[in-house]
Structures are given as C-alpha cells and as structure tokens.
Amino acid sequence: AQRVTQPEKLLSVFKGAPVELKCNYSYSGSPELFWYVQYSRQRLQLLLRHISRESIKGFTADLNKGETSFHLKKPFAQEEDSAMYYCALTGTSGSRLTFGEGTQLTVNP
C-alpha cells in the first residue's frame, strides 16, 4: 500500500522567511513523488516532480529515500506563495496518484 503524510495542516511564515513543507511517504518499491499546488479558487496544478530535479517558482524538493521524505523548500517565501500544497506519490503499479492531507501555507506581509 502507498501512503503520503503531511504532518502540518497549517503553516504560516512571514514574507522573506524560509519555508519548508514536510512530506513523508510509505511505499515498498521505487516511488515517484510530486508536489501539487492549489491557489485560492483555482484548480490543482503540478508544481514539481522529483525526477526532474528542477526548481519551480523558487521551490525545490529532494527525495530522501533513507528517510522516505520529499520536503518542499523555498529560501525566501513570497505572499503569492500562499496556497494549499499537496504531496503526492505514484508507484510502479500504475498512474494512480495518492495524495497527502495537504498543508495550507500562508505567507504574511
């Protein structure tokens, strides 16, 4: 079974501060991990995926297989980063995505 856990439902930081959204997963094989973002009143959209090793909107995420984590980080948060963030996983059995519970990030001015 595959499972994704986001321990923080709410996270609040000030503009310019570093931010880290935590994600832990459980999967017996080789997972693919993703971060999706949902801005207010908008649909979910893909933010980044671990195999791309890319930085999107200043966000990065590193897959740590030893700790089974895929934390999302940004060194300097911006107010427009305020949104709901979902960590998601898919495994070798198909393309079904399993989502975490979500973290609502608020960046205060």
Added chain:
Amino acid sequence: DADVTQTPRNRITKTGKRIMLECSQTKGHDRMYWYRQDPGLGLRLIYYSFDVKDINKGEISDGYSVSRQAQAKFSLSLESAIPNQTALYFCATSDPSSDRGAYGYTFGSGTRLTVV
C-alpha cells in the same frame, strides 16, 4: 476553453436524492479519475478509468458509481446522497505515455456539493 470541464460548479441537494456530476475533457487522455477533497483529509480517490471499458474502484467508492460514456466523458453518481458526501469533487485526466501517467495529470475546477 478549459481542458477538463466539470458541471455543475456548485450544487445543493437533499438527503436521499440521486445526483450526477459530469466531467468532460478535450485532452484526448484515456485515463480519468474522480477524487473528493475534504479539509484535513486531502484528496481521496473514488473511482478511476483507464479506458472506456475499464472502471476501477478507488479507496472510497462506497455510495458512488461512475459511467464512462466515451473517452471524453466520465460521470460520477451519488445514488442516494447523504450529508457526509458534502465535499469538493475533482475530476482529473492523465496521459499514460508520459512517465506512468502522473506527469500528465490535469484537474478540473471542481464541483462543490452540499447535501442537506
């Protein structure tokens, strides 16, 4: 025009009523999904379909049914709505040719359903 369109956007219905949520897509994707979103629970998979003849239950299928009328259409039905089915429902599609399909996930705007 949106790639994945859900109708209605909002719906209030009474307990015991049958209701259908519709999803249509212009992406040409074979795979379609229905999720529900609840605060603190994230998105949970209700049903998914990998092609017109393939329907599969997700983790929370009880109380729901689906119909894949065509490649482009995937409907979710609540046979007898109950208040704990009040949620935001999302349809999504994916492209199996792009890295197990997950990279190609496209979501609709959601249907907010309230059962009173």
